[in-house]
Each structure stands twice: as C-alpha cells, then as structure tokens.
Amino acid sequence: MPDQQDVASLYAKASTRRALWKAAIKWPMYSVAVMPALLAAGWLVGAGEAVRLDQLLGFLVAAVLLLLWENLSNDLFDADTGVDSFTKLHSVVALLGQRRPVRRFAHLALVLGLLLMLVLALRSSAAVLFLVLVSCGLGYLYQGPPFRWGYIGLGEPLCWLAFGPFATAAALLALAPLNSDGSVIPWATAFTLGSGPALATTLVLFCSHFHQVAEDAAFGKRSPVVRLGTARAAALVPWILSLVFALEWIPVLQGDWPLTALLGGLGLPAGAALIRLLRHHHDQPEKIRGSKFLALRFQALNGLGLSLGLALAPYLGFAMSSAG
Ligand SMILES: C/C(=C\COP(=O)(O)OP(=O)(O)O)CCC[C@H](C)CCC[C@H](C)CCCC(C)C
Numbered sequence: 001m002p003d004q005q006d007v008a009s010l011y012a013k014a015s016t017r018r019a020l021w022k023a024a025i026k027w028p029m030y031s032v033a034v035m036p037a038l039l040a041a042g043w044l045v046g047a048g049e050a051v052r053l054d055q056l057l058g059f060l061v062a063a064v065l066l067l068l069w070e071n072l073s074n075d076l077f078d079a080d081t082g083v084d085s086f087t088k089l090h091s092v093v094a095l096l097g098q099r100r101p102v103r104r105f106a107h108l109a110l111v112l113g114l115l116l117m118l119v120l121a122l123r124s125s126a127a128v129l130f131l132v133l134v135s136c137g138l139g140y141l142y143q144g145p146p147f148r149w150g151y152i153g154l155g156e157p158l159c160w161l162a163f164g165p166f167a168t169a170a171a172l173l174a175l176a177p178l179n180s181d182g183s184v185i186p187w188a189t190a191f192t193l194g195s196g197p198a199l200a201t202t203l204v205l206f207c208s209h210f211h212q213v214a215e216d217a218a219f220g221k222r223s224p225v226v227r228l229g230t231a232r233a234a235a236l237v238p239w240i241l242s243l244v245f246a247l248e249w250i251p252v253l254q255g256d257w258p259l260t261a262l263l264g265g266l267g268l269p270a271g272a273a274l275i276r277l278l279r280h281h282h283d284q285p286e287k288i289r290g291s292k293f294l295a296l297r298f299q300a301l302n303g304l305g306l307s308l309g310l311a312l313a314p315y316l317g318f319a320m321s322s323a324g
C-alpha cells in the first residue's frame with residue numbers, strides 16, 4: 001500500500017510529465033505552418049478572386065503534418081548528436097524512451113502530408129508539389145545528416161526560404177481559382193507577400209536559441225546566438241522587427257497594397273515586449289525560456305493582421321493594385 005508521500009510524489013511526477021508532453025506538442029508553433037496558406041487566402045480575397053475553400057483546408061492540414069514531421073525528426077536527429085540531452089526534457093524521444101515509434105510517426109506524418117499536397121497539386125498545379133518538396137528539403141538540410149546546416153548557423157536563412165517564397169508560392173497556386181494559369185509560379189507575389197511574415201517566423205527560430213546557448217555551444221551547434229553572443233543577438237531583435245514591418249509597409253506606401261494591410265501592426269505590442277525582455281535578460285536562460293513564444297505571438301498576430309487586412313480591403317472600399 002503506497003503511503004501519502006508516495007502518492008504525492010506520483011501526482012507530482014504525473015503533472016510534470018503532463019507539462020513535458022504539453023511542451024513537446026507545442027501547439028502554438030503550428031501558427032508558422034498555417035500562415036503561408038492564410039496569407040495566400042487573404043491576398044486572393046483582397047484581389048477579388050474566389051478562394052477554393054477545400055484546397056485551403058487541405059493545405060492547412062498538410063502543412064501541419066509536414067511541420068509535425070520536421071519537429072519529430074528534429075528530436076530524432078538531435079538525440080543522435082546529444083544536443084537535447086541536458087535541456088530538452090520535453091524531447092519526444094526522451095519522453096517515450098525509444099526512437100522507433102517516433103521515427104514511424106514522423107514518417108507517417110511526412111507521407112500523409114506529401115500525399116495530401118499531391119492531391120492538391122493534381123487539382124491545381126504540379127508546381128505546388130515541387131515547391132513544397134523544396135520547403136521540406138530545406139527543412140531536412142536544417143537538421144538531417146550529413147548536412148545539419150542549423151549546426152553551422154544557416155538555419156535562419158533556410159527557415160526564411162522555406163516559409164517565405166516557396167511555401168507562399170505553393171499556397172498561392174493551390175488556392176487560386178480553377179481557371180488560373182498554374183504553369184507560372186507567382187514568384188513576385190510570393191516574395192512581396194511572404195517576405196515579412198517569413199522573417200517573423202525566422203525570428204521565432206532565432207529567439208528559440210537564446211535560453212539554450214550554453215548547451216548548443218558545448219555540443220558544437222553554432223546557432224546565430226552562439227556565434228554572436230546573447231548581447232549582440234538581443235540587440236539585433238529590434239532591427240529584425242523593423243525589417244518585418246518595412247517589408248510589409250513598403251507595398252502599402254507604393255500603393256500596391258491597401259491601407260488595411262497595416263493591420264499587421266497588431267503584432268507590435270508582442271514585438272515590443274520581446275525587445276524589452278531580451279534587452280534586459282538575454283543572458284538569463286530561466287527568464288527568457290518563453291521568448292520563443294513571445295516571438296510566436298508577434299508572428300501570429302502580425303500574419304493574421306496582414307491576411308485579414310488584405311482580405312477585408314474590398315469590403316471596406318479599399319482597392320488592391322494589379323501589381324499587389
Ligand atoms: C525544427 C525547427 C526548429 C527546431 O530547432 P532546434 O533544433 O534548434 O530546436 P530544439 O533545440 O528545440 O531541438 C524548425 C526548422 C524549420 C526549417 C528550417 C524549415 C521547415 C520547413 C517545413 C518542414 C515545411 C513546411 C511546408 C509548409 C508550410 C507548406
């Protein structure tokens with residue numbers, strides 16, 4: 001018969017485990033996966049086009065599955081290098097204590113995600129699958145052997161490319177009305193629309209490395225925060241945020257996007273809080289563990305605001321120029 005102390009410690013263990021699983025699932029992170037499709041939908045509505053809702057729903061689900069693959073395989077690859085062993089108690093590999101089920105689940109998520117993208121491509125343009133495969137390839141370069149480019153500080157540009165021009169172009173093609181020309185990849189629109197929001201997504205990755213800088217350095221993972229040091233990395237954050245807004249406000253100033261696109265400014269309070277937090281506590285891991293989630297709040301509010309601002313424009317009497 002367990003005594004009172006045993007029961008208390010069992011409860012403590014169970015609630016710690018629950019907290020670890022919650023951290024492992026990190027559902028807010030999936031905001032970065034759904035953003036390219038939401039932006040493409042906002043842009044198409046703003047341009048007076050009809051969005052194919054079945055394609056939108058399919059793209060959202062497939063993108064979530066592909067990011068799930070990326071995260072599960074990240075835990076598997078990081079278990080090989082040992083970099084997660086001290087600080088990432090919420091690694092799915094550590095929580096399950098074995099790799100095989102994680103590997104199987106990761107492969108299942110990848111296959112289902114790609115199959116769904118194939119269906120969307122067959123119903124729109126073959127380029128959708130090509131662009132998504134490039135995004136996934138960039139995700140593999142980030143963490144998979146023999147590349148592991150995230151370990152040499154190249155994760156951020158890979159992240160921007162994957163969630164920016166490639167995923168945005170794929171979403172624009174997949175959601176476009178049936179009569180559109182699917183043989184031309186809309187690079188110009190994908191760059192204008194995707195650059196700012198993808199930089200916001202990249203900021204999430206950049207911020208995720210502050211609290212683990214010591215362990216990353218010890219295991220040879222030279223993230224930008226390791227390379228720059230936490231003080232200089234924190235000083236970069238206001239510049240990155242300014243660049244996000246510049247990329248989103250320039251099309252408005254040029255008259256290509258409606259004034260309502262400035263709704264991306266909804267992310268400003270979270271951005272300002274992030275700057276303050278990192279300026280004061282960049283070298284105190286315990287205090288800045290949540291900085292990645294503050295960056296995520298910025299990314300989500302900024303992207304949703306922009307998407308909504310573009311979509312609402314025709315209903316509020318603002319027009320989008322053909323260059324938009
Ligand atoms: C797995 C990622 C970051 C985790 O990095 P890290 O190892 O430092 O984290 P821990 O320390 O917590 O282990 C994100 C990497 C993003 C990658 C460069 C690009 C991914 C692309 C997606 C797979 C593509 C999604 C396509 C969709 C949006 C159409």
Ligand SMILES: O=C(O)C1=CC(=O)c2ccccc2C1=O
Pocket residue numbers: 026029032067070071159201202204205208292
């Ligand atoms: O676990 C993380 O830290 C991240 C996971 C992830 O999928 C992602 C995607 C895009 C940008 C950043 C991140 C993470 O930081």
